[in-house]
Amino acid sequence: MTIGGRLLAGLLLLLAPIAAAAQDFPAKPIRLIVPFPPGGPNDIIARVVGQKMSELAKQPVIVDNRGGQGGVLGTDAVAKAAPDGYTIAIASAGALAISPSMEKVAYDTLKDLAPITLVATVPEMLVVATDVPAKNMSELVALAKAQPGKLNFASSGAGSLPHLACELFKLTAKIDIVHVPYRGAAPAVNDLLGQQVQMTFLDLPVLLPQIKAGTLRPIALGGRERAPTAPDVPTTAEAGMPDLIIENWYGMVAPAGTPPAIIAKLNTIATEAMADATVKDKLADQGLTLVGDTPEHFRDFIAADIKKWAKVIKDAGVETAK
Known part of the structure; x- marks a missing residue:
């Protein structure tokens, strides 16, 4: 066998366990970290979507509330978890897009976390x-x-x-x-x-x-369209301020380094759960709009939001703790 052949064989040998793990995923319960106490929007989304994900994955999705520092502590716990797909989180705009520009955080959103899907906007x-x-x-x-x-x-x-x-x-x-x-x-x-x-x-x-x-x-x-729960209230664009789009959002992330095949499986499970009519109805009652997109699109979405709020912080002269 040539040197190239031996290298290729060695690489395939190394990748074989990863491929097998992705094929069998999930083979045990998934821990879904909510970086806030019970009862808030993140928690409601996690429990409604997580329950349907459990049914689809045929494994329990266990909600783990890790509140503190506006969502930063729970998000950091995910960034530091094993990149095997069994610890993920539903984090929000604050911890993922705003806090890194406002204070010292132990993670870099785009380097230490792997986007799975944008779950909902409000x-x-x-x-x-x-x-x-x-x-x-x-x-x-x-x-x-x-x-x-x-x-x-x-x-x-x-x-x-x-x-x-x-x-x-x-x-x-x-x-x-x-x-x-x-x-x-x-x-x-x-x-x-x-x-x-x-x-x-x-x-x-x-x-x-x-x-x-x-x-x-x-x-x-601040949304792009009027809300069904408040149909008489105009959008900021209708009120003459098209650049004043203000939406909170909630997205699912995993630790960086999680194999792409596992990220793809998590994305499929999550987006199928969000497509369920019962899930949609329950979260619509909370004023939330379910999204469900690709990991690539969600990464671009996060990057754009980080840039947007960093500019606002700078232009407004907001005092930071960095």
């Missing part, structure tokens, strides 16, 4: 307190320009998507409004209801109960 909605004398976007911008530095916007924390959403709003509308960070969405909404702050951008499902009750006034939706 638009952010701009709302104001009922005592704010603005009924639409143009009136709100005019009010802010008439009172520079007087209006406040709440967020679920410094560096959160709602924070950067309002920073992008400020840049787009050329207005001066003051950021008031809270420790989560619930206290931000409470102070908005109490008229201690004037406005916020938050996930649509978080705000729907108050919108339906008439205790907060919707101004615009």
Whole structure:
């Protein structure tokens, strides 16, 4: 046998166990890390999609809540896991696209994680307190320009998507409004209801109960289309700001180095689960739009979002902890 032949034979010998593992995958339970406590959007998505994935894979998909640092700790746990497909996560825009530009994190999203699929998107909605004398976007911008530095916007924390959403709003509308960070969405909404702050951008499902009750006034939706759960609320594009697209998103990732064949199998299982009518209905009730794409498309999507928010952070002069 020639040297080339021996090298090829050796390579095939090395690859044989990997190919066999991919063919048999999954042969044991899959751990699905949720980088947040139970009850939030990541957790709801993981449990609904994970249950269907279990049926399709014929192996348990076990949800493992690993909250902390806005999703960073759980995401880092996946980055450090064995790259065998048996530890994956449903992470969100904050940990994957924003935190790396805002603070020191132990992982590089595009180097240490392998995208599987974009699972779902949810638009952010701009709302104001009922005592704010603005009924639409143009009136709100005019009010802010008439009172520079007087209006406040709440967020679920410094560096959160709602924070950067309002920073992008400020840049787009050329207005001066003051950021008031809270420790989560619930206290931000409470102070908005109490008229201690004037406005916020938050996930649509978080705000729907108050919108339906008439205790907060919707101004615009950051999605590309109107939401079926709030059909009367115009998009930011319809309100005259086509560049103000603000959507949170949730995606499935594995550790970098996971064999492509296993990533492909996980993608097939996940996208088939998301195509199930019951899964779609359950998550539509939460205001979520299921996506399901290829690992390659999801990687490009993440890269574009990292670039987008890094520019907002720089242009708005947002203070970082890096």
